[in-house]
Amino acid sequence: MSKKDLLKGLIALQAISMIILTVIVVLYRLPSISHPGPSSETNENIDTLGSEVVAMVGSEQITMRELQEQLEMQYGEQMLHTLMLHRAIRMEAETYGFSVSPQELEDELARMMEGYVDEAEFYRTMEEQLGLTKEDVGRDAEYRLLLEKIAITPIVLTDEEVRAYIDDHPDLFGPRTQIRLAWIVTETRRLAEQAVQELSEGENFAALARRYSIDEFTAGTGGDLGRIEADDPFIDENVLEAAAELEVGDIAGPVPIDSGYAVIKLNEREVIMQYDEQRKQEMARKQLALSKAKPLHEVEQDLLRKYDANVVRQP
Incomplete structure (x- = not known):
């Protein structure tokens, strides 16, 4: 799974x-x-x-x-x-x-x-x-x-407890990076290398995804994975590590993944300030209260x- x-x-x-x-x-x-x-x-x-x-x-x-x-x-x-x-x-x-x-x-x-x-x-x-x-x-x-x-x-919380919670969880409340990836997933390395070769010759990425990709959720949309967090725990670590080295528009692969091999393309990268101070306080207070x-x-x-x-x- x-x-x-x-x-x-x-x-x-x-x-x-x-x-x-x-x-x-x-x-x-x-x-x-x-x-x-x-x-x-x-x-x-x-x-x-x-x-x-x-x-x-x-x-x-x-x-x-x-x-x-x-x-x-x-x-x-x-x-x-x-x-x-x-x-x-x-x-x-x-x-x-x-x-x-x-x-x-x-x-x-x-x-x-x-x-x-x-x-x-x-x-x-x-x-x-x-x-x-x-x-x-x-x-x-x-x-x-x-x-x-x-x-x-x-649950009663002090302002100091809430501030400490925010400071202890920068991944939840600090700036975050979002990326938009597309990928082509193949069962074998040979097919992934073939896709890379065709891309180097000018072939359209989305067209190749529809032709080669075995990922049923994205093949029909040209391999688009949508906007995801740069450290999204539900995306293969190898894919995220490869994406971190790319400039927008670059392609990498073959990347070994659980279901075979992937060829990836970085379409967007954006650093987002997640929440203003008031929203941080509200979210932190709720999460901390739920934990107690x-x-x-x-x-x-x-x-x-x-x-x-x-x-x-x-x-």
Whole structure:
């Protein structure tokens, strides 16, 4: 598994709660789950829709009711727990007057997108692999940010502690270098050398990436890796070391990597001042407070107990 795939796996785990919510909304909107005392006309509609055939296997039918019952049996308990938890988080946030600003949500989503070529690829992956829309991902991030605010409420920090934290973590708060790379990934050194030869003869890099590269995530876009940190932990160290020696427009390779060999091109390099002083203070205070707070899963359980969350009927 590549480092990029690992990051996508972590993002997928963060998105599981939204999958659960999506399924439960569908599940409990199915007409075969009704409120007490439906009319006879409603019963007839429920029976009709519940017996609707949704799939065929040979001559065997699978009905809407069978699908609903399987979903409820397999996911019901976990889905219900997630719904109760989100309700408790919302109630606690309202008690303290907490909310998530557009800027906070934007920053969190940007963090989640690290390791993807661009925003479009991130949301496309969420949709294709997890069935999550852009709105679903945003809602999940908002709940997580609210939970973090709740978790750090009891934590008291001095200005001196925050300043020391900033000084001890220059990689988080100091200037950083971003680069934009493109690459051609081949299985063998011979193919990588052939690509280098063709580039030296004037061949277009993007065209060669489409022709030779085995990296399915970037081959179609001419090998573009997007803007990444110069020390991005999800990019092969050999690639980053080679890129550090390049001037913009230069090419290097073959570079040995886990999946074979790479030919890289440096398209951009920019040194960025990350945050102003106020933003540094805010971020450092939050990160330091989270390191001293209860683990988030314990905060979740505390909230469920506080609001007397209990299951009235097992799904």
